Amino acid sequence: MTDIETIVRDRLCRKLKLAPERATTLDLAEDLAHGFGLSSLDLITLMTSVCADAGVALTDFDVDDLARLKRPADIVALLAARVAA
Amino acid sequence: MSSVINALAVTGGKPEDKFITCFQGGRRHCLSLARLDADAGRLAGRLLRAGLKPGDRVGLLARNGIEWILVDLAAIKAGLVTAGFEWGKFSDSAPLVDRYALDAFYTESAGGSVGPALDLRPMIRDILEAAGDAPSRSAPDVPPPRFYGPGDITTIKFTSGSTGEPKGLAATVGSIASSLNAVQAMFAHGAADNILVFLPLSLLQQRYWVYSALAFGHDVTVAPFELAVGAAQATQPTVIMGVPGFFDGIRRQVESDGDVDDPDARRHGIERYLGRRIRYLWTGSAPAGSALLHFYNDCGVPLYEGYGMNETCIVTKNHPGHVRIGSVGQVLAGKRIRIDSDGVLIVGADWPVNTSYLYAAPGDSGKVFLPTGEVRTGDLARIDDDGFLYILGRSDDMIVLANGRNVHVRAIEEQIARHPDVHQCVLYGSGRPYLVAIISPAAHDLDRGGVLSHIEGVNRTLAKDDRIVRAVFAPEPFSVENGLLTSQFKPRRKEIHKALQAEIDQQYGAFA
Numbered sequence: 001m002t003d004i005e006t007i008v009r010d011r012l013c014r015k016l017k018l019a020p021e022r023a024t025t026l027d028l029a030e031d032l033a034h035g036f037g038l039s040s041l042d043l044i045t046l047m048t049s050v051c052a053d054a055g056v057a058l059t060d061f062d063v064d065d066l067a068r069l070k071r072p073a074d075i076v077a078l079l080a081a082r083v084a085a
Numbered sequence: 086m087s088s089v090i091n092a093l094a095v096t097g098g099k100p101e102d103k104f105i106t107c108f109q110g111g112r113r114h115c116l117s118l119a120r121l122d123a124d125a126g127r128l129a130g131r132l133l134r135a136g137l138k139p140g141d142r143v144g145l146l147a148r149n150g151i152e153w154i155l156v157d158l159a160a161i162k163a164g165l166v167t168a169g170f171e172w173g174k175f176s177d178s179a180p181l182v183d184r185y186a187l188d189a190f191y192t193e194s195a196g197g198s199v200g201p202a203l204d205l206r207p208m209i210r211d212i213l214e215a216a217g218d219a220p221s222r223s224a225p226d227v228p229p230p231r232f233y234g235p236g237d238i239t240t241i242k243f244t245s246g247s248t249g250e251p252k253g254l255a256a257t258v259g260s261i262a263s264s265l266n267a268v269q270a271m272f273a274h275g276a277a278d279n280i281l282v283f284l285p286l287s288l289l290q291q292r293y294w295v296y297s298a299l300a301f302g303h304d305v306t307v308a309p310f311e312l313a314v315g316a317a318q319a320t321q322p323t324v325i326m327g328v329p330g331f332f333d334g335i336r337r338q339v340e341s342d343g344d345v346d347d348p349d350a351r352r353h354g355i356e357r358y359l360g361r362r363i364r365y366l367w368t369g370s371a372p373a374g375s376a377l378l379h380f381y382n383d384c385g386v387p388l389y390e391g392y393g394m395n396e397t398c399i400v401t402k403n404h405p406g407h408v409r410i411g412s413v414g415q416v417l418a419g420k421r422i423r424i425d426s427d428g429v430l431i432v433g434a435d436w437p438v439n440t441s442y443l444y445a446a447p448g449d450s451g452k453v454f455l456p457t458g459e460v461r462t463g464d465l466a467r468i469d470d471d472g473f474l475y476i477l478g479r480s481d482d483m484i485v486l487a488n489g490r491n492v493h494v495r496a497i498e499e500q501i502a503r504h505p506d507v508h509q510c511v512l513y514g515s516g517r518p519y520l521v522a523i524i525s526p527a528a529h530d531l532d533r534g535g536v537l538s539h540i541e542g543v544n545r546t547l548a549k550d551d552r553i554v555r556a557v558f559a560p561e562p563f564s565v566e567n568g569l570l571t572s573q574f575k576p577r578r579k580e581i582h583k584a585l586q587a588e589i590d591q592q593y594g595a596f597a
Contacts, residue, residue, distance in 0.1 A: 014341055014342070015338075015341060016528070016529040016530065017341060017528060017529075017530070018529070018530065033561055033562075033564070033566070033567075034560075034561050036529050037526055037527075037528065037529045037531075037561060037562055038529075038562075039334070039508065039562045039564050040310075040311075040564055040565060040566060041330065041331060041334035042334065042337075042338075044310075044311060044313070044314055044334075045314065045334060045335065045337075045338035045358065048314045048315065048318070048338075048358060049338075049342075051315070057315060057318075057319065058312060058314065058315030058318070059108045059111075059113065059308075059312050059315040059316060059319055060111055061111055061312075062109075062110050062111040063109075063148060063309045063311045063312065065111070066311045066312075067311070
């Protein structure tokens with residue numbers, strides 16, 4: 001598991017108010033809105049926390065980048081690409 | 086009345102040391118207000134040289150960004166009338182050109198056709214790419230300053246109705262200037278301020294804060310909704326313009342981050358998202374609810390609720406030294422309020438927004454704009470002895486049950502939404518024997534039993550006919566994306582009822 005994936009799992013787990021030990025069992029292919037029940041604002045605050053932990057500025061992303069985030073795995077991929085760049 | 090709009094129409098004299106910062110395309114665009122003003126002056130000159138004439142219409146279909154602001158300011162300088170269309174609500178620019186008789190168009194859509202209208206995209210690119218010094222008022226490429234009277238029109242705004250064609254409303258210069266002057270008297274925005282705007286610039290009131298920056302000399306930050314929190318963290322605004330749904334989302338995040346009982350800890354939690362320089366937060370457009378207001382105000386982060394609508398502009402506002410939680414504040418200078426015999430709020434103004442709609446079905450204007458020049462808001466309200474206004478609900482939010490009993494649903498819905506697992510609640514029951522609650526979930530692992538117990542608890546405080554008999558849990562939260570919330574996070578009641586009609590009908594069983 002990469003550092004970015006750990007961050008996303010941890011922050012999503014907190015967002016969903018789940019016990020910390022469930023972080024490793026979250027399905028990263030699940031739909032953020034329909035599966036996890038996140039609103040668009042929930043996604044923004046989740047991304048804010050994830051970006052802060054990953055040391056990436058949220059404003060480095062275009063709105064279209066954020067609009068493509070449908071699953072936690074998408075967040076991992078977006079952040080990983082930015083950190084690697 | 087000194088006109089803010091006339092100050093914007095003059096090119097020159099804007100501060101070099103105050104800035105507009107726009108977050109877009111993964112970049113930060115930062116311009117001094119003097120440079121912004123100069124660029125808008127140049128664009129105004131090019132628009133007129135391209136053949137546009139004062140009074141011609143300029144359409145805009147774009148997300149928040151520097152282009153929107155440049156076109157808007159240039160239109161004011163050139164005497165053109167803007168028509169801003171909400172990005173996401175309208176997708177194709179060409180039909181808009183025809184329907185609204187547009188002479189020029191700026192669309193962010195790369196391949197968007199603007200039909201016979203003048204396409205502003207190349208012109209905007211040139212202006213933004215050209216570096217330049219602030220020109221004097223007599224610079225040859227800047228048009229001479231226009232003078233607007235209070236009855237002149239600079240823009241057409243569109244109502245964000247949930248169904249059908251949006252109604253158009255031409256906004257008078259007098260209504261814009263008087264509202265901005267009254268707000269400035271209440272909040273004294275000045276050199277130390279930076280106002281963050283992230284709601285769509287197609288809403289005229291969001292452009293007010295750019296006008297305010299240019300007229301009163303303060304910084305302003307503009308971002309799309311998705312980057313609002315990132316922009317706040319990056320620019321540390323002193324004022325944030327948001328709807329209750331935004332501030333409630335921050336509240337839920339702060340609560341999920343940790344302890345919020347201690348006021349200092351809660352304030353620090355809020356500052357993690359909104360920055361450390363907050364002087365106050367502005368909200369309106371939808372009810373904030375006293376729990377949300379207390380969450381912020383009780384830890385020293387003022388959240389001021391106000392009231393207004395497209396047809397009235399800003400009417401009342403809580404402001405420093407004049408706050409009553411639960412109210413929407415006291416009336417602004419230049420506005421008058423009264424309650425009619427049906428309990429509905431009527432608003433008068435020294436400088437009305439207008440006296441009719443520009444695009445609307447026959448009869449629509451007469452339902453809202455009274456022969457007295459006042460506006461019938463449709464909101465049920467009361468005014469206390471000190472002039473604070475309280476909104477009790479929409480007159481059309483009142484449900485008449487099958488037994489003829491009237492139920493004001495708003496206060497009940499707010500009580501249900503206080504449960505942490507409830508995102509929003511909408512009640513249904515018009516013409517039915519009892520009320521059914523439709524619950525938008527706020528949590529992934531929704532505690533249905535807990536929510537139902539909460540409803541039971543609320544029921545115990547209510548009269549028999551006001552009680553909720555059944556509840557429907559929506560499969561996903563109401564959102565702008567699924568069409569169940571407006572862009573200002575207000576529930577689209579008809580769409581919600583339509584989407585869950587079968588589940589609602591089941592709740593009535595033999596009564597259905």
